[in-house]
Amino acid sequence: MFRTFIRPLQSIRIVHIPVRTTVIVERIHPLTKLRPSENIYDYSKYKYTDFQYRIVRDTDTDKWGNINVILTEYVEGVGYKGEIVNVPREMAYTELLPVQLALYPTPENVALFEEERKLLVDRPQISPFVAKCRDYLKTVVLQIPINLKLKDWSVTKDNIRIALRRINVMCEEDAILLEDGAVNQDTYKLGEEFNVILKINPLVDVSIRCIIAPVDKAKLWDEYQLSKRRSKT
Numbered sequence: 001m002f003r004t005f006i007r008p009l010q011s012i013r014i015v016h017i018p019v020r021t022t023v024i025v026e027r028i029h030p031l032t033k034l035r036p037s038e039n040i041y042d043y044s045k046y047k048y049t050d051f052q053y054r055i056v057r058d059t060d061t062d063k064w065g066n067i068n069v070i071l072t073e074y075v076e077g078v079g080y081k082g083e084i085v086n087v088p089r090e091m092a093y094t095e096l097l098p099v100q101l102a103l104y105p106t107p108e109n110v111a112l113f114e115e116e117r118k119l120l121v122d123r124p125q126i127s128p129f130v131a132k133c134r135d136y137l138k139t140v141v142l143q144i145p146i147n148l149k150l151k152d153w154s155v156t157k158d159n160i161r162i163a164l165r166r167i168n169v170m171c172e173e174d175a176i177l178l179e180d181g182a183v184n185q186d187t188y189k190l191g192e193e194f195n196v197i198l199k200i201n202p203l204v205d206v207s208i209r210c211i212i213a214p215v216d217k218a219k220l221w222d223e224y225q226l227s228k229r230r231s232k233t
Helices: 089-096 107-112 114-119 128-138 157-166 217-232
Strands: 023-027 053-058 066-071 084-088 141-146 194-199 205-214
Touching: 066 089, 084 089, 107 114, 128 205, 141 157
Parallel strands: 141 205
Antiparallel strands: 023 053, 066 084, 194 205
16 A cells, blocks of 8 residues: 655745846837827837837946945045045945945035044044955965075074065065064074065064075076076977
């Protein structure tokens, strides 16, 4: 004896979310002219070519661009409380406006943060690019190539500048805070990390973790000469 179990079908719930958009179109063919006595709303009198259109602009596919908002709190990399900033619309609609970190700069909202905006004159300004550079350098472990076979070696500012250039960070030696001879063959143990201070601007500096990567210059020179010979052949 066989039993058949039939599970009732669950109804599918569809949620319609209204989307407000604008599409601008133009006719491909001129509209058919009707007589004055004919009803212009009688669509049977028109040809199918009268209903062919060409899309001129679709606001749903246009680039969003930027928008001005006034911040209600300090947002790192964006601005201070009461500051009117120009940010991408995607950031404003997904990160700032939904959580009340920013408001539209209406006259009422601007007047609400008038005192905070007066304090911005004496407050140091930090650009978003400086904040991103600082956050990136905090996550980096900088490898400094040093030839450990030398008798008297030490890490210099020039070594650090070259190591930073290998990760596409350009700086001057004056921006690197390191005492001469602070890291040498007597004080450094292979594999341990040490910190170097880099001043991004007069207001912001960052501590970079560094480690020495042993390099044999003689071996590198032999490999370079070998590669030149291969390229000629």
